[in-house]
Every structure is written in C-alpha cells, then in structure tokens.
Amino acid sequence: MGTVVVDVMPKQEILDPQGQAVVGALRRLNLSQFTDVRQGKRFTLEVAGDVTDEVLAAAREAAETLLSNPVIEDVVSVRDADAAAAGQEDAS
Amino acid sequence: MKVGVVTFPGSLDDHDAARAIELAGGEAVHLWHGTADLQGVDAVVLPGGFSYGDYLRAGAIARFAPVMDALIPAAKGGLPVLGICNGFQVLCESHLLPGALVRNDHQKFICRDQKLRIERINTAWTGDFAQDEEITIVLKNGEGGYMADERTLDLLEAEGRVVARYLGGNPNGSRREIAGISNEAGNVVGLMPHPEHCVEPGFGPGLEGLPFFTSVLRQVVSA
Numbered sequence: 001m002g003t004v005v006v007d008v009m010p011k012q013e014i015l016d017p018q019g020q021a022v023v024g025a026l027r028r029l030n031l032s033q034f035t036d037v038r039q040g041k042r043f044t045l046e047v048a049g050d051v052t053d054e055v056l057a058a059a060r061e062a063a064e065t066l067l068s069n070p071v072i073e074d075v076v077s078v079r080d081a082d083a084a085a086a087g088q089e090d091a092s
Numbered sequence: 093m094k095v096g097v098v099t100f101p102g103s104l105d106d107h108d109a110a111r112a113i114e115l116a117g118g119e120a121v122h123l124w125h126g127t128a129d130l131q132g133v134d135a136v137v138l139p140g141g142f143s144y145g146d147y148l149r150a151g152a153i154a155r156f157a158p159v160m161d162a163l164i165p166a167a168k169g170g171l172p173v174l175g176i177c178n179g180f181q182v183l184c185e186s187h188l189l190p191g192a193l194v195r196n197d198h199q200k201f202i203c204r205d206q207k208l209r210i211e212r213i214n215t216a217w218t219g220d221f222a223q224d225e226e227i228t229i230v231l232k233n234g235e236g237g238y239m240a241d242e243r244t245l246d247l248l249e250a251e252g253r254v255v256a257r258y259l260g261g262n263p264n265g266s267r268r269e270i271a272g273i274s275n276e277a278g279n280v281v282g283l284m285p286h287p288e289h290c291v292e293p294g295f296g297p298g299l300e301g302l303p304f305f306t307s308v309l310r311q312v313v314s315a
Binding site for chain 1: 148149152156184185190191192194195196197198199237239240241265
C-alpha cells in the first residue's frame with residue numbers, strides 16, 4: 001500500500017486570516033520571534049499498490065481540480081510519502 | 093415562471109429563497125443536489141448556507157454535486173443563475189464566475205444590515221433596479237472576502253461586471269469593496285449579501301431584496 005502526500009498553501013499575495021490568528025496567539029504565548037504564519041493543508045492519498053508515475057499524475061490532477069483552488073492556493077508538492085526521505089518531488 | 097432552488101446538504105436559506113420567489117410572483121421548484129435534473133425550470137437560485145459543512149473550501153464539494161453537471165452547461169447556455177453567499181462560493185468554485193471567496197479579514201462572522209450600490213442593472217437579476225441605486229439588505233458571512241488577481245479585477249471593472257459594491261466601509265476585506273459580480277452575458281450573478289431575507293414587511297431591514305426576484309421573472313417572461 002502506498003501513500004501520496006499533497007501539500008497546499010494559500011498564495012503569498014492572499015491574506016491568510018487563519019495564519020494571522022495563529023501569529024496573534026503566538027505573541028500572547030511570548031513566542032513573538034515568529035513574525036508571520038501561513039496555514040496550509042496536507043492531504044494523504046492512499047492507494048492499494050505502489051506509488052507509480054501514473055498514481056502521481058492522478059494525484060496531481062486531484063490536487064489541481066479538487067484539493068486546491070488556483071485562484072487562492074498553490075499546490076506546493078505532490079510526492080510519494082515513502083520517497084519523502086529521499087527527496088521531494090515538486091508539483092509544478 | 094418556475095425558478096429552481098437547489099438544496100445541498102448544509103444549505104440553510106433554500107426555503108427563504110423559495111419564499112422570496114413566491115412573494116415575487118414566481119413558482120419555486122425545489123431541486124436536489126443528488127439529481128442531475130433541473131426539472132425544466134426557467135432560472136435557478138443557489139442558496140446560502142454551509143454546503144457540505146464548508147469542508148475543504150466553501151463550495152468546493154458542492155461544485156461537484158450531480159445537479160451541477162446539469163446546471164453548469166445550462167448556465168453557460170444562458171440560464172439565469174443567482175448564487176447567494178454560499179451559492180456565490182459554489183459559482184466561483186465552478187468557474188462560472190472568476191475569483192474566490194476567503195475568510196473575512198477580521199476573522200469574525202458578520203451579521204448586519206448592509207448598504208450596497210447596484211452598479212450593473214443589465215443582468216437577469218438586477219433589471220428592476222435603477223442604475224447606481226443604493227439599497228440595504230442583510231449581510232451574514234464568515235467567508236465573504238472576494239479575491240481575484242488585479243488583472244481579473246481590472247477586467248471585471250472594465251466590462252462593468254461588478255453588480256454590487258459595499259458602501260459605508262468594507263465589511264469583510266473584499267477586493268475593491270465587491271459584493272457581487274456577474275458573468276459577461278449577465279445571466280449568472282453571485283452576491284454575498286442576502287436579498288431573500290428582505291422581501292416581506294416586518295422581516296429584515298426592508299423590501300429592497302425583492303427586485304432581484306422580480307427582475308428574473310420579468311427577464312424570463314420577455315425572453
């Protein structure tokens with residue numbers, strides 16, 4: 001059984017109110033060295049077999065059609081969870 | 093004249109929208125999210141609420157509901173569609189309208205009477221307003237900040253597709269105080285405030301939501 005990991009982040013130019021709320025809470029905890037926080041989403045997609053190139057391509061399609069909205073979010077990476085230690089594959 | 097109102101799991105304002113249609117003189121037809129059938133209606137309202145609990149992103153799951161398989165091509169073909177609040181979010185996620193709606197910049201849910209200026213009246217839903225008419229209707233949203241890139245915003249302004257703009261201060265961080273937009277043809281309109289709550293004396297700040305519904309009935313008659 002394989003797992004594909006998809007990371008989605010709000011675009012840099014979009015205000016991220018959730019991240020703003022978190023950075024405000026960090027200040028209240030005196031963790032004020034963190035000047036900005038942005039909150040994204042991580043999806044793990046399980047497949048019955050191995051994570052092949054076809055599986056990664058389908059995961060990329062899922063990431064771009066449903067998991068993210070290109071108006072406000074970027075797909076930061078789509079990668080095989082087991083290969084994560086060996087190096088990340090960029091979504092582009 | 094039959095106007096469909098779609099109910100998704102988590103829709104809240106579908107009955108209010110149906111009531112507004114009836115008060116305007118139309119016949120409301122309830123459409124179900126799980127059925128790709130528009131039942132021959134002449135127009136459709138996508139109501140407010142929290143379809144699918146706003147999971148993933150507001151409107152993102154509803155956009156792939158079976159009823160949308162029928163609605164999206166019909167809207168592209170000219171069927172009048174009004175998306176209110178969550179319905180506006182569904183229209184953006186469906187790419188029937190450009191842009192997206194994100195959490196209010198002040199991070200709080202907002203519920204108040206809101207002044208608007210109606211800036212485009214040659215749409216299926218705003219023909220009964222006067223150009224630049226100022227109205228007050230209910231605004232209630234958690235994710236009402238309208239976002240689009242500068243090029244898209246410039247295009248919307250240049251083509252006169254900003255249907256309604258907030259007056260008296262920006263309530264949710266929407267770019268350029270945008271409260272509602274339309275597609276090029278003017279049959280598809282998305283609106284963050286709620287006209288369906290302002291159609292009957294004694295409920296809401298007035299009756300200034302009613303023209304949205306009378307407009308589409310007139311449009312359907314003359315079409």
